[in-house]
Amino acid sequence: VCLCLSVCVCVCARCLSRSMASKTPVGFIGLGNMGSPMAKNLLKNGYPIIATDLFPESCKELQDIGAQVVDSPGEVAERADRIITMLPSTPNVLEVYTGPNGILKKVKKGTLLIDSSTIDPAVSKEMAVAAEKMGAVFMDAPVTGGVGAASLAKLSFMVGGVEEEYQAAQELLTCMGANVVYCGQVGTGQAAKICNNMLLAIGMIGTAETMNLGIRLGLDPKLLTKILNMSSGRCWSSDTYNPVPGVMEGVPSANNYQGGFGTTLMAKDLGLAQNTATNTKTPIPLGSLAHQIFRVMCSRGYANKDFSSVFQFLREEEGQ
Secondary structure: OHHHHHHHHHHHHHHHHHHHHHOOOEEEEOOOOOHHHHHHHHHHOOOOEEEEOOOHHHHHHHHHOOOEEOOOHHHHHHHOOEEEEOOOOHHHHHHHHHOOOOHHHHOOOOOEEEEOOOOOHHHHHHHHHHHHHOOOEEEEOOEEOHHHHHHOOOEEEEEEOOHHHHHHHHHHHOOOEEEEEEEEOOOHHHHHHHHHHHHHHHHHHHHHHHHHHHHHOOOOHHHHHHHHHOOOOOOHHHHOOOOOOOOOOOOHHHHOOOOOOEHHHHHHHHHHHHHHHHHOOOOOHHHHHHHHHHHHHHHHHHOOOEHHHHHHHHHHHOOO
16 A cells, blocks of 8 residues: 555646646747747647747747747746747847857856757857857757647657757657657757758759659649559658649648648758758758749749749749
């Protein structure tokens, strides 16, 4: 009986500990297409959110469901000792962390900083050094899965940082994702994400080209998609995120390529891949070509459309 009582007391203590921990505020900076649903999932899991965004209107929806909104990243750092950032690019990360009203101006010792942006791995390493000087811990944890996975808390996180801090980061990340993978030291999460997105871009272009060719040959796009998805050509771009309007519901191609992962962001990620490939003398002929295609798309009016609009771009290029 005593043993049972002891076990019950231990279990209850752990439950209480988790309950108390869940009441510790989490800072969230960057409430765009990805950041907003990620922050919402933290709220759903009982974490009070202290949020900010460069565009105040982005905060309203989160504020309406209980988040506290402040004016700057520095204010977030004053009020929370666990902070997640989800930002568009390297300059945004530098501004949010090291700018005049940045996190590192007000960060408390012992604060855990988790950056889920996709940026240059070298910059992640710089941020980790800067954070360490302030007594804080920085980890890179970029994501994959897209807006749909963000809404459903099914993202995949690739985490780089001090291994001893991984469990603390995992506690938060599992509220927003189905897969959390430790990759190694700071910067390795970014490296994994850049490699993934380069393959994603190449795969999407290949799917768009294939679908376009099949349509020109008289095949019904839904039939062709069915065949691809039961054959060796199957990939995420064909079976989950098809770029052809009318083939699949609930994806950007069904909504005039609105929402999702913007072409300009894909071009940015491919630029990161190109830079790292140059620095490491790694040949990436298809990655380089994909980079050029998405850069051209950005200059042709596709910058704010989902990257799967490469199908529409190819159709227009051929004069259809």
